Amino acid sequence: MNAIVDFLNTVLWNYVLVYGLLGTGLFFTLRLGFIQFRHFPEYFRVITGSRATSANGITPMQALTVSLASRVGTGNLAGVAVAIYLGGPGAIFWMWIVALLGMATAYAESTLAQLYKVRNGEGQYRGGPAFYMANGVGSRTMGYVFSVCLILSFGLIFSAVQSNSISESMAGAFGIPGWMTGLGVAAVAGIVIFGGIRSIAKVAERIVPAMAGIYLLVALYVIIIDIDEVPAMLALIVKSAFGFEAAAGGFTGGILAALLNGVKRGLFSNEAGMGSAPNIAATAVPDPHHPSSQGLVQGLGVFIDTIVICTATALMILLSGAVDYGPDGAQGMVLTQNALSEHIGTAGPIFIAIAILFFAFTSIIGNYSYAESAMEFLGLGKTVPLLVLKAAVMGMVFWGAVQPVSAVFNLADASMAVMATINITAILILSKTVARLTRDYFDQKAQGRVPLFRFKDHPDLNRGIDPTIWNRDVEAERR
Template identity: 70%
Template sequence: MSAVIDFLNTIFWGYVLIYGLLAVGVFFTIRLGFPQFRHFPEMFRAVIGSGENDKSGITPFQALCTSLASRVGTGNLAGVAVALYLGGPGAIFWMWIVALVGMATAYAESSLAQLYKVRNEQGDYRGGPAFYLARGLRAPWAGGIFSVCLILSFGLIFNAVQANSIADAVQGAFGVPKLWVGLVVAAISGIVIFGGIRQIARVAEIVVPFMAAAYLLMAILILVANFSEVPAVIGSIVGNAFGFQEAAGGVTGGVMAAMMNGVKRGLFSNEAGMGSAPNIAAVATPDPHHPSSQGFVQALGVFIDTILICTATAIMILLSGVLEPGNGVTGTQLTQAAMSSQIGAIGDYFIAVAIFFFAFTSIIGNYSYAENAMTFLGAGSKAPLSVLRVGVLAMVVWGAVQSVSTVFNAADASMGLMATINLIAIVLLSGTVTKLTRDYFDQKKQGLVPHFHAAAYPELAGHIDGEIWAERPEK
């Protein structure tokens, strides 16, 4: 079985996704007219202007925070360190490129998720790639495969990996046994996820801004303290990316090492095109009441994850001078060493606390995606969801005390399959995304607040929920 899993991962992550995710990002960037650059302020307006809500959905800000809860995880700390160790400073430049083109992909998939969303038995919004596969492409079988892969990877296995990261960090910094760490994390997670997606959204909108702001503030303080060295760091990132400078770092060395490691870590971190964030994007009540507005919200999530938080980690490591290729110190250990060199022994504790919050929020964010998938599979009632929630908590405890490398490889294969399905779907539906985008900005040019009018999309009749898009949300 492990040989089959390794083969699938080689195909998915060695060929299909590394090039496919980039290609799709470039495709949407060009086809939509560079929306992540031309309409960057619209991303903030779609979040800040979240004045409308209804009883069926969560606010755009809550959706942003919940998606960030999943996106911002140990990859922002350990993953960036690995990219630097294997690819050198130039890897960060390619992470930036991946994020910038990925913002267009995130916009496309989340706009589609909004468009094809439905109400579940309780009257709450649900949607995501499985729904636009079934309703947009008339391929419910593909939606079923996607949903199963999403539940296995994000709902169960990745949560074990996040718990493992928390247990390692807390044991290393405070000496707490891993089993106790797992039990505590499971208990806290249970309080949140048994409250459903609304409870997760309420917790995320409080915890995520706090954890992101605290981490970025520490990075800014370190940057200010080393301000004279910052230009050289930026120069090493750009120079190493194109081979103009043989900067320190990079076990394998060279432009290709920087590119491949930056691309891989960037894709893992921001999740653009994976089909994960659209599951929570569909749950939001968009403001303005148009699918494109929630697309812009989730594009901003990619920007925050990679351009801000991953960059903060990278600059801290490069300013510290602790990056030494070949010495075996990478991942969380490298990030902790960098922080300790700047603020002393408290750096180990700060990173441990940061990992706790980053990984914990990933657990609850990942679960919210799985709940959407359960709805698509017809298992969104109380009993099946309770089984899923207990399974998630069991995986948290198990992951805290186990080595999860083999299982993590299986999750990679599962995620690779769902991402491949999602990329095919959004490219096939790109005409709809283009029409939505044009409609949104045509209305803005007329001085109107964009509003989706189903009558202007006769080709969608019978494929979208007419009641959802025929009404204005109750204020």
């Protein structure tokens, strides 16, 4: 079984996804007229100007913070360090490219998730890739395979991975035994996830901005005290990406190592094209009431995750001089902790441990929300199946805190790779619909109107869309 999983990972990660994700991002960037560059201010406007509240779904800001809760995790701390150790500073450049192109991909997938969303038995909005695969592409089989992979990887295995990171950091900084950490995290996560998606959204809305803000303030302090070296480090990142300058410390991996590790770790971090964030994007009430506005919200999430937070981590590591590319050099979380120790002393590892606690905890609850949407698609959104899933998530959180997770991490990699492959296939098939929605949104903006999408104005989009959602007179309801 391990041999099969390793082979699948080699093929999908080293060939299909590295080039498939970059190609998909480039395709949507071109097809949508460089939307992430030409309309960059709109990515912020749909959040700052949002007024949407509804009993049917969560707000755009809540959708952004839940998706960031999943995106901003160990990948932003340990993942960046792994990318630098294995791919050199140049790997960060390719993480940037993945993010900039991924903003268009994330826009496309979340726009489709909004368009094809449905109401569940309680009247709550649900949707995601499985729904647009079934209702847009016309393949329920794609949706079933995607949903199973999502539940396996995000719902279960990644919960153990995040818990393991919390456990290791708590043991290293405070000497807390893994079983105690596991019980504590499982208990608190259980309280949140048993409250459902609305509970997750409320917690994420409070924790995510605070944790990201504090982390960025520490990074800003590090950058300010070493400001003279920052331009040289940024130049090193770009030059190393193309092999123009070898990294200090003897890194010899070359351009391919930088490309592969930057793309892989970039996807791990921002999840653009993977099909995860659209599950929460579909539960939001968009403002303006148009599918594209929620696509813009999730595109902003990619920018914040990688361009802002991952870059902050990378600069802290590179400015510290703590990177040792030898076989015995520190990597992962240890490298990040060592780097911050160089900047702020013994408080460094403690700060990273606390950051990991919040980053990884919010990833656990954010990932669960994705799994719940997949359960809805599989027809398992009833009380008993969801109780089983919640109990399983809590069990995996405890297990991950006390056991090494390397044995199942390869399986999670494979499951995530299958998810991403199916998802990018679906959004490419539906790219014409994405382009049409984009034109409709920005044509209305150009006419000075608030962009609204009404199903009755687009009669040829007549398959798989709930007209009761998209024929609402939003302005009349507000009045």
